[in-house]
Amino acid sequence: xxxxxxxxxxxxxxxxxxxxxxxxxxxxxxxxxxxxxxxxxxxxxxxxxxxxxxxxxxxxxxxxxxxxxxxxxxxxxxxxxxxxxxxxxxxxxxxxxxxxxxxxxxxxxxxxxxxxxxxxxxxxxxxxxxxxxxxxxxxxxxxxxxxxx
Numbered sequence: 619x620x621x622x623x624x625x626x627x628x629x630x631x632x633x634x635x636x637x638x639x640x641x642x643x644x645x646x647x648x649x650x651x652x653x654x655x656x657x658x659x660x661x662x663x664x665x666x667x668x669x670x671x672x673x674x675x676x677x678x679x680x681x682x683x684x685x686x687x688x689x690x691x692x693x694x695x696x697x698x699x700x701x702x703x704x705x706x707x708x709x710x711x712x713x714x715x716x717x718x719x720x721x722x723x724x725x726x727x728x729x730x731x732x733x734x735x736x737x738x739x740x741x742x743x744x745x746x747x748x749x750x751x752x753x754x755x756x757x758x759x760x761x762x763x764x765x766x767x
Contacts, residue, residue, distance in 0.1 A: 620660045621650070622725035624718065624735045625670040627753060628683045632676070643736050646753035650734065654689060663690035664724035665697075666717060694724040702727050712743050722750070732756060 631644045654661045663686065674680045687693065696702050702723045709719035718740050725733040725748060732749045734756055735741060743750050751759070 619658075619732065620662060620728065620730045621654075621756075622662045622664070622721070622728065622730045622733045623647070623650075623686075624721045624733065624737065624740065625667060625683075626737045626740075627734050628667070628671075628686065629674075629679055630736050630753075631682075632679050640736075643753050646757045647734070647736075649757060650753055651686075660692075661686065661690040662692050662694060662725060662728040662730055663687050664694040664721065664728075666720045666724055668693075670717065692728060694728050696720060696724065699727060709743060709745075714740060714743055 627647055630640065630647050633640045633644070635641045635644060650659065653659050667683075668687065671680055671683050674683070694702070702720070705726055706716070706719040706723035709722045710716060714722060718735075718737065721735075722733060722740075722743060722745060726745055730748055732751060733745070734751060734753050736752055741750060741752060749759075
């Protein structure tokens with residue numbers, strides 16, 4: 619499965635783990651990353667992730683996230699196709715912030731199956747041919763497909 623994790627998702631382990639929802643999302647995200655390393659999923663990266671990680675003021679976070687670029691099977695550059703900007707503008711009209719809209723447009727351009735986020739506003743967006751979901755929803759979807767198969 620081809621997946622894209624937005625910056626909020628990558629940063630989730632650094633949030634307040636005393637909150638149950640955050641802790642569960644962190645555990646799910648870590649499991650997904652293990653599966654990526656095992657080759658079960660294909661990670662897509664983007665120049666938007668490069669930018670957001672570069673401006674992250676916390677070196678520990680920045681240094682933890684940066685190596686995932688090298689694990690990704692593909693890096694989408696926003697300038698790669700005019701459709702990325704056009705689609706991002708449409709996502710802004712749906713209520714996404716510009717950065718999130720660019721993440722979404724890059725994932726869509728890369729033909730990702732899923733975009734993973736922990737941003738509640740982002741989780742409400744509808745994208746043709748791609749699911750936007752939390753890491754917990756993704757793990758549940760995987761479990762459901764195993765039970766069905």
